[in-house]
Amino acid sequence: MPLFVLVLIAAGAGAVIAWIGTAFPSTNVASPTTAATTAAAVEEAVVRHRRLRRFVAARLDPAVATGVGLSLALIVTFAGACVLAVLAYLIRSNEQLRHLDNGVARWGDNHASAFSTHGLNVVTSLGTWWVIVPIAVVVVAVESFRAPSRWVVPFLIVLMAGEEAITHGVKDLADRTRPTLNPIAATLGPSFPSGHSATAAAFYAGVALLLARRRPRIWRTLLAGGAVAIAVAVAASRVLLDVHWLSDVVAGVMVGWGWFAIASIAFGGRLLHFGAPAESVVDAVKETEDPRPRAADQRTRPRPTAH
Helix, strand or coil: CCHHHHHHHHHHHHHHHCCCCCCCCCCCCCCCCHHHHHHHHHHHHHHHHHHHHHHHHHHHCCCCCCCCHHHHHHHHHHHHHHHHHHHHHHHHHHHHHHHHHHHHHHHHHCCCCCCCCHHHHHHHHHHCCHHHHHHHHHHHHHHHCCCCCCCCHHHHHHHHHHHHHHHHHHHHHHHHCCCCCHHHHHCCCCCCCHHHHHHHHHHHHHHHHHCCCCHHHHHHHHHHHHHHHHHHHHHHHHHCCCCCCHHHHHHHHHHHHHHHHHHHHHHHHHCCCCCCCCHHHHHHHHHHHHHCCCHHHHHHHCCCCCC
16 A cells, blocks of 8 residues: 555656646757747847846856756755755644654554565665666766766766755754654664655756756656656655655755755756757847947958949
8 A cells, every 4th residue: 555655646746747847838959940939039029128138148148047947946946945944943843743744654654564665665775875876877878978078977976965965964953853663763863854865856856857968858858757756756665664754755855856956057057058049049139239240241241343
């Protein structure tokens, strides 16, 4: 029963993210026609407004901000920090949260079986370093041939090192006791937030982001949904194995996704190029601000013929 519930929750979360990805208009930059149309529309709008033109030219520069994608990353970062702060406060004083945590823990313990426990242990291993490191090596090797970038390895190092530092720092500050239904939990240190959940959320989101580069929209959507499904599955497994409280894994997932968003902002312009279509917009805006003909235009301009 617990394993079935885990699969149901993880599949539902992944499906929701995939649906959201298909609900938004495509931003695939592989089509020159689409990029040109987008550039022309934006240029026509911003040319009418000098201040807006300057703002858009700076905001959409791929080397600086990489467009709307990283604006969403900022929102995720802020939301994750807020959730973490609220939960850190509530675990100390809120009776309703403790009642919810205890109820979920008891349900997992009452419905546990040998088969479900084995399956949950397999799922939870996806958030351990002895599984993540080999996957990271394979991803780096594949991406080095498919879409080479010197920023792939630094991105993964910063992503995982930062997540570990934040998780352990918050654990030491909160110093929350783990559930007592599973004897193993007492040997695992502080409970809040869940390290497995944070690691899975950050790592698989990062892998999905790397593998999605230069891919069609359907691949990007499936990779995003898969990353969310794995993170949610690992988080649920920690609760159903009674080694973490429900609020622990929610906080862990928020830490992982929040730090992933920050790492994406840091490496976006160099590695991801979310705002690549804006390159033509920036060039067009600069051209409208400089009325002098470019050197290339002067060279190609036809010379007057003698009569």
